[in-house]
Amino acid sequence: MSRYMTKQRKAMIGYLSRHADEELSAKQIEAALNGEGISISAVYRNLSDLEQEGKIRRLSKSGSREVFYLYTDAHECKDSLHLSCEKCGKTYHMNVTGAEMLVKSLAANDEFTIDKSSTVLYGVCKACKEKK
Amino acid sequence: MSRYMTKQRKAMIGYLSRHADEELSAKQIEAALNGEGISISAVYRNLSDLEQEGKIRRLSKSGSREVFYLYTDAHECKDSLHLSCEKCGKTYHMNVTGAEMLVKSLAANDEFTIDKSSTVLYGVCKACKEKK
DNA sequence: CTAGTTGCAAAGAGTTTGCATGGCG
DNA sequence: CGCCATGCAAACTCTTTGCAACTAG
Secondary structure, three states: OOOOOOHHHHHHHHHHHHOOOEEEEHHHHHHHOOOOOOOHHHHHHHHHHHHHOOOEEEEEOOOOOOEEEEEOOHHHHOOOOEEEEOOOOEEEEOOHHHHHHHHHHHHHHOOEEEOOOOOEEEEEEHHHHHHO | OOOOOOHHHHHHHHHHHHOOOEEEEHHHHHHHOOOOOOOHHHHHHHHHHHHHOOOEEEEEOOOOOOEEEEEOOHHHHOOOOEEEEOOOOEEEEOOHHHHHHHHHHHHHHHOEEEOOOOOEEEEEEHHHHHHO
């Protein structure tokens, strides 16, 4: 899906990997890269390329009309549920055994099969709780 | 927040209560009520009134730019997590003990406090699983 | 060279708002 | 009768797309 490594794409990937596990909107990415010069359309196009390559996850925040993007090392994500901090926007990974337990207990009692890739649990992380 | 019970508001509330626990977009509501005659702006205005009164919950679906609304009997919701079926759009309530267990185990092990009101778990419900 | 990428500007989709009219209480 | 709510259209925000110019390989 992406054959050329243009300087815009390089800048974006650099920025995203420096900010992995944060929920970023297209606008935020464009703004962060205004030094390097990238157009908003290039941001969107690269985001969808990266999404199709599985390097990025696209998610909507409850009640917002902006869509946010999450760049993460894919292998960690496979079997864990995502926890997103409402204060700092950082994403955490629920430990796999915990996730499995939850998924299994639902499958058994409530007969509901959770889709781990599209589920995000919202709350407040330890760091932000202590800050307050 | 809402002092007058106009026929439009009455129609909307009627429709919503007949379709409680379903995720509906503003457009869907307008379309469903095209017989009774309601403008899209009135739909939006009533939706935000109802949201402020706590009768409705606003949520975004992952990857979509539409926002969806959920009308539920508030008392059931207080202490349960929401499960949303990706096939039929219906919302289920996770049994309270299960929800508590999950929340507590995260609080203990992963030091993350879940916000039950803004978290929705996605997956497939029993009915849709059997259909397939 | 030449096909993938970019930037710009225009088009779309969803949501919000200003203002005059209408209708609930 | 007064004030809130509605409808319409215009304004806004976020995202997508067409097209000519540019550039990585």
